[in-house]
Amino acid sequence: MNNNKLTRAIRLAMIMGAGSAIATSAPTFAAEESASVERIEVTGSRIKRTDMEGAAPVTVITSGDILKMGVTNVGDMLQSLTSSAGAAINTAVNNGGDGSIQFSLRGLGSQRTLVLVNGRRMVKGGNGPGSGNTAAVDLGTIPLATIKRVEVLKDGASALYGSDGIAGVVNIITKNDYEGAELKASYGVTSEDDGRQDSVDFTIGTASDKGNLVFAAGWSRQAAIMMGDRKQSEFELRLYEDGHTEQGGSSAPPWSNVDGYDGAPNVTRGMDYGDWRERDGSIDSYNYNPVNFHQTPNEKWHLTAMGGYDVGSIGILEDVRMYGEASYVKHSSDVLFAPEPLAPLVFFGTAAPYSPDNYYNQQFGPKDPNGNAYELQDWRRRMLETGGRASSSSRGTSRIVLGFEGTFSNGWDWDVYYMRGDHTSSTYQQGYFNLERVGDAVGPTHFDANGDLQCGTADSPIGNGCVPLNIFGEPGTDTEVSAEMLQYISGNYNTTNTGDNYTESWAASVSGEVFELPAGMVGFAFGVESREEGGSYTPDSLLLGGTTTAGSSLATAGDYTVDEAFIEFIVPLIDDVAFADSIELSTALRYSDYSTFGDNTSGKIGIVWKVNDEFTARATLSDAFRAPDTSELFGGANTQFPAAADPCALQANPSAGCTSTGVLPNWDDGSIEQIPTRRGGNINLTPEEADIFTAGFVYSPDAVEGLSMTFDYWKIDLTNYISNIGTKVILD
Numbered sequence: 001m002n003n004n005k006l007t008r009a010i011r012l013a014m015i016m017g018a019g020s021a022i023a024t025s026a027p028t029f030a031a032e033e034s035a036s037v038e039r040i041e042v043t044g045s046r047i048k049r050t051d052m053e054g055a056a057p058v059t060v061i062t063s064g065d066i067l068k069m070g071v072t073n074v075g076d077m078l079q080s081l082t083s084s085a086g087a088a089i090n091t092a093v094n095n096g097g098d099g100s101i102q103f104s105l106r107g108l109g110s111q112r113t114l115v116l117v118n119g120r121r122m123v124k125g126g127n128g129p130g131s132g133n134t135a136a137v138d139l140g141t142i143p144l145a146t147i148k149r150v151e152v153l154k155d156g157a158s159a160l161y162g163s164d165g166i167a168g169v170v171n172i173i174t175k176n177d178y179e180g181a182e183l184k185a186s187y188g189v190t191s192e193d194d195g196r197q198d199s200v201d202f203t204i205g206t207a208s209d210k211g212n213l214v215f216a217a218g219w220s221r222q223a224a225i226m227m228g229d230r231k232q233s234e235f236e237l238r239l240y241e242d243g244h245t246e247q248g249g250s251s252a253p254p255w256s257n258v259d260g261y262d263g264a265p266n267v268t269r270g271m272d273y274g275d276w277r278e279r280d281g282s283i284d285s286y287n288y289n290p291v292n293f294h295q296t297p298n299e300k301w302h303l304t305a306m307g308g309y310d311v312g313s314i315g316i317l318e319d320v321r322m323y324g325e326a327s328y329v330k331h332s333s334d335v336l337f338a339p340e341p342l343a344p345l346v347f348f349g350t351a352a353p354y355s356p357d358n359y360y361n362q363q364f365g366p367k368d369p370n371g372n373a374y375e376l377q378d379w380r381r382r383m384l385e386t387g388g389r390a391s392s393s394s395r396g397t398s399r400i401v402l403g404f405e406g407t408f409s410n411g412w413d414w415d416v417y418y419m420r421g422d423h424t425s426s427t428y429q430q431g432y433f434n435l436e437r438v439g440d441a442v443g444p445t446h447f448d449a450n451g452d453l454q455c456g457t458a459d460s461p462i463g464n465g466c467v468p469l470n471i472f473g474e475p476g477t478d479t480e481v482s483a484e485m486l487q488y489i490s491g492n493y494n495t496t497n498t499g500d501n502y503t504e505s506w507a508a509s510v511s512g513e514v515f516e517l518p519a520g521m522v523g524f525a526f527g528v529e530s531r532e533e534g535g536s537y538t539p540d541s542l543l544l545g546g547t548t549t550a551g552s553s554l555a556t557a558g559d560y561t562v563d564e565a566f567i568e569f570i571v572p573l574i575d576d577v578a579f580a581d582s583i584e585l586s587t588a589l590r591y592s593d594y595s596t597f598g599d600n601t602s603g604k605i606g607i608v609w610k611v612n613d614e615f616t617a618r619a620t621l622s623d624a625f626r627a628p629d630t631s632e633l634f635g636g637a638n639t640q641f642p643a644a645a646d647p648c649a650l651q652a653n654p655s656a657g658c659t660s661t662g663v664l665p666n667w668d669d670g671s672i673e674q675i676p677t678r679r680g681g682n683i684n685l686t687p688e689e690a691d692i693f694t695a696g697f698v699y700s701p702d703a704v705e706g707l708s709m710t711f712d713y714w715k716i717d718l719t720n721y722i723s724n725i726g727t728k729v730i731l732d
Helices: 018-024 026-032 065-069 073-078 344-348 359-364 433-439 483-490 539-545 630-634 729-730
Strands: 008-012 060-061 112-117 145-155 168-174 179-190 197-207 212-221 235-237 246-249 293-295 299-313 316-339 379-382 389-408 412-431 445-447 452-454 496-515 520-538 556-577 580-594 600-612 617-628 639-640 644-647 672-674 677-679 690-699 709-721
Touching: 008 690, 060 065, 065 073, 065 145, 168 644, 293 316, 344 379, 344 433, 433 483, 496 539, 520 630, 556 630, 644 729
Parallel strands: 112 168
Antiparallel strands: 008 179, 060 145, 145 168, 179 197, 197 212, 212 299, 235 246, 299 316, 316 389, 389 412, 412 496, 445 452, 496 520, 520 556, 556 580, 580 600, 600 617, 617 690, 639 677, 644 672, 690 709
């Protein structure tokens, strides 16, 4: 288990009003599983039934199972399932993470796993460039204390639920019928005595003959772990094709790495190395790992209210019940990267030549054969004095559901509801630099009449409080980058970026039994839904101008609407014959009309063969789709910095193709850098489409009480895949 997990924990759970809580909350699920008590709707079908086993593979995790796992959020629980089969961001992801927790079913990406709460969509959310309109749900916004069970459908689900369900569905069922009072508190640390996690949750529920009300509130906090506290942050050696090895790391150390004279290789001068010499990648690379977060800190508050009221009968509408859900989660989190590697030309594509008339270049910079300073186009310096690039985000997620449900006089069930979810984010960044000011600070300098060093020449001074920059010293020495220097080149650079997501839907459905066949009653469900999805992202003005080392970004805003209708049937084919207690066929069809790309039709067919009480076989064939999200459609162009290796730099003797583009014959840096890469949305995108086949069986031997085994085969053919072209692909 990873060190960031709770490998050594102390758990405390206090139950208040225990008699009421245990008597009403735990048996609720048991009653639903009983074939003789009531019909329920199981994920993977809209038809209520008494049998929990359908044609599609569904994993059910109860609240008791979650408690035994010792997790503090539903996302960590889901990521521990074997069916996740791929990486998804969580609080252990610093570079590329945003404090959210996602789930990638079948390893197909979080955006291809549909997340529902009580069978209804959950609003998506995150933070960072281009988000506030992200394509995935943050599972950290669903309070663990409110969960009764989690159902994971491992099959294509577009015919039943619409877009996004290519890999499957996570349906989180809440404790909306809870009675009693419960207080839970937990404390845990890792086996390294760090990464502390605390949580407190309180749930109370009451009911009468006419209705019920459940209220839950809670708080949780997770402390940071630095990568320097783990052995895996140490240097690793890279083995190259010619047999030589070099330290992994960055070519921008906390000392200067600059142009050699007249096209010679870069030279460096660290405190331990004496005078200027040619840079040696085997000893001069900087290990930036230790000063990054290994586990990101976060804090969360949640409030949830759920309830229902029995209205009674109105004409042909019987057992009418009004219900509602309301929740709000406030979430703050931080990420911390190594201090900025300031290399204006190479890393950020902005020329900021270090002038030979700059005082610090003249005094401390490398010299030409005549002993004079020369212009430095490629210069690099890790600005360790800043303490790092820090990003703090504050997010709020709210969701309301209002609806009515009941039965018609003929026994059919009906449901009508309105749902609205909103996610807002605000991200504060610091530790970055204004490239225009950097250019001024490394330009020519002069001394004024008072003997103070000033930017610019005597004939053309630069005002605006410009402070000349000295990159030739080292942190912790008299020649380090001073606070005044940092203050000027940062330009008080503390940006605030905001974003939001929303989803709003109106839906109505009806289900029941239509007629009887020799093997049993034919069940059906029919429904319609109208939904609107939207999002926006507003970057800071400095990001809009593209003059900072934090990259550049344009604003994002957009929305789309979709109108849908679905129909589903379950047809019993055989009942109670030799080698078949039952065989039933299920089929579903959904039509979707999008305002962006047009219409789409998805279908599904499945079969369940229950041989006896111990053995059940099943198979499904379906097609699914994922509509392009608001971030993919309307995302404003932004610059990100993914790590990639220059294919020319990794060659001891660059090919003619490399040298013809201007690469020097002796160029052999060999380092993996974070490459500025421009990305943005495309309004002309069409949906992803998938053909899906699943087959398997369930074996529950009577001889071993409580044992149940499932075996599943799945195949997903995904076409029209929506993605950015990778930085490495472009370089190659």
